[in-house]
Amino acid sequence: MALINFLKPKNQLEEGGRTAAPVVQQDEGEPEKKCPNCHKDIPVSRLWANSLVCSCGYHFRVKARYRIHMIADKGSFEELFGDVSSTNPLMFPGYQEKLETVHSVSGEAEAVVCGRAKVDGTDCCLFVMDPYFMMGSMGCAVGEKITLLFEYAAENRLPVVGFTVSGGARMQEGLLSLMQMA
Ligand SMILES: [Zn+2]
Incomplete structure (x- = not known):
C-alpha cells in the first residue's frame, strides 16, 4: 500500500509538525499547477x-x-x-446533455466508483466518489451503487471503505436523488 498519512497532526506541535514534501527533480518546461491557497506554482511531478x-x-x-x-x-x-448510471427521471431541461458532457470529460459513468480490492492485504469493498463528476453529487444511480455495494459486502462478509467527496444531492433529480432507483 502506498504510504499515506491518514492521521495528520492537528497542529505543528504534535508529532514534530508537518513532513516536508519529497524533493523531485523538475524537468525543464514541465507543467505546473497553481496552489489556490499559497499561490505558488508547483511542478506537477512534485504534486503527484x-x-x-x-x-x-x-x-x-x-x-x-x-x-x-x-x-x-x-x-x-x-x-x-460500473454499468449503473443516471437517467433523467424528472426530464430536467439540459440534464441529459450535461450528463453526457461530464461523462466524456471525466471518463466516468457516474459520480461514484465501486468495487472490491485489497488494502494492505485485507479484502474489502471500496466506494470512492469523484469530485470531477458533477462535484461528486448524489443522484439515484450513486445511491443505488452504494446500496448494491453494501449488500454485496454483507453477502461476502467484507468491510466497506468509503471516501465521500460530495457536493450533496443532485438538484436535477430533486427528491429522487435521495431514493433508490425504481
Ligand atoms: Zn500551497
Whole structure:
C-alpha cells in the first residue's frame, strides 16, 4: 500500500509538525499547477509525488481512480456495478446533455466508483466518489451503487471503505436523488 498519512497532526506541535514534501527533480518546461491557497506554482511531478498535497498543506481534488490507485494494493481493484448510471427521471431541461458532457470529460459513468480490492492485504469493498463528476453529487444511480455495494459486502462478509467527496444531492433529480432507483 502506498504510504499515506491518514492521521495528520492537528497542529505543528504534535508529532514534530508537518513532513516536508519529497524533493523531485523538475524537468525543464514541465507543467505546473497553481496552489489556490499559497499561490505558488508547483511542478506537477512534485504534486503527484506528494499525493496531491501542496507543501502549504492544501489538498487538491483527487479523482476517484487515482485515490483507488493510492490506497488499493497494486492490481487488486475489481470494479463492481460500473454499468449503473443516471437517467433523467424528472426530464430536467439540459440534464441529459450535461450528463453526457461530464461523462466524456471525466471518463466516468457516474459520480461514484465501486468495487472490491485489497488494502494492505485485507479484502474489502471500496466506494470512492469523484469530485470531477458533477462535484461528486448524489443522484439515484450513486445511491443505488452504494446500496448494491453494501449488500454485496454483507453477502461476502467484507468491510466497506468509503471516501465521500460530495457536493450533496443532485438538484436535477430533486427528491429522487435521495431514493433508490425504481
Ligand atoms: Zn500551497
